[in-house]
Amino acid sequence: MIRAIMIFVCTTFSGTPAVAAACEVFEHMNLTGESMTIERNQSLPRLGKLNNRVSSVKVAPRCLMIAYADEGYNGAITTFGPGMHATLPDEWDDRMSSLHCNCQ
Numbered sequence: 352m353i354r355a356i357m358i359f360v361c362t363t364f365s366g367t368p369a370v371a372a373a374c375e376v377f378e379h380m381n382l383t384g385e386s387m388t389i390e391r392n393q394s395l396p397r398l399g400k401l402n403n404r405v406s407s408v409k410v411a412p413r414c415l416m417i418a419y420a421d422e423g424y425n426g427a428i429t430t431f432g433p434g435m436h437a438t439l440p441d442e443w444d445d446r447m448s449s450l451h452c453n454c455q
C-alpha cells in the first residue's frame with residue numbers, strides 16, 4: 352500500500368513542469384491539437400499559426416488571459432480567468448488574434 356502511494360506521488364509530481372506555462376491556447380476543444388504557450392506577463396500581438404483557430408484555453412492560477420478578436424490588441428475583447436476553458440463561447444471560437452497573459 353505504501354509503495355503504491357509512493358509511486359502515485361512520484362508520477363504525479365514528475366509530470367508537473369517546474370514552471371508551468373502561465374497561459375496556453377489550443378487549436379481544438381478540450382485542450383487538444385496544436386498549442387502555444389505564453390509565459391507570465393507576456394503578450395502576443397499576433398497568434399501566427401493559431402490565428403483565428405483557437406478553440407480552448409488554459410490559464411494558470413493567479414493569471415488572467417485578455418483576448419482580442421483582431422491582431423495588435425484590437426477589436427472585441429474578452430477575459431479568461433484561471434482554469435481550463437474546454438470550449439469557448441460561440442463568438443470567440445476560432446476568432447482570437449492577439450492576447451495578454453497577466454499574472455500576479
Ligand SMILES: [Ca+2]
Pocket residue numbers: 403419420421422445446447448
Ligand atoms: Ca480574429
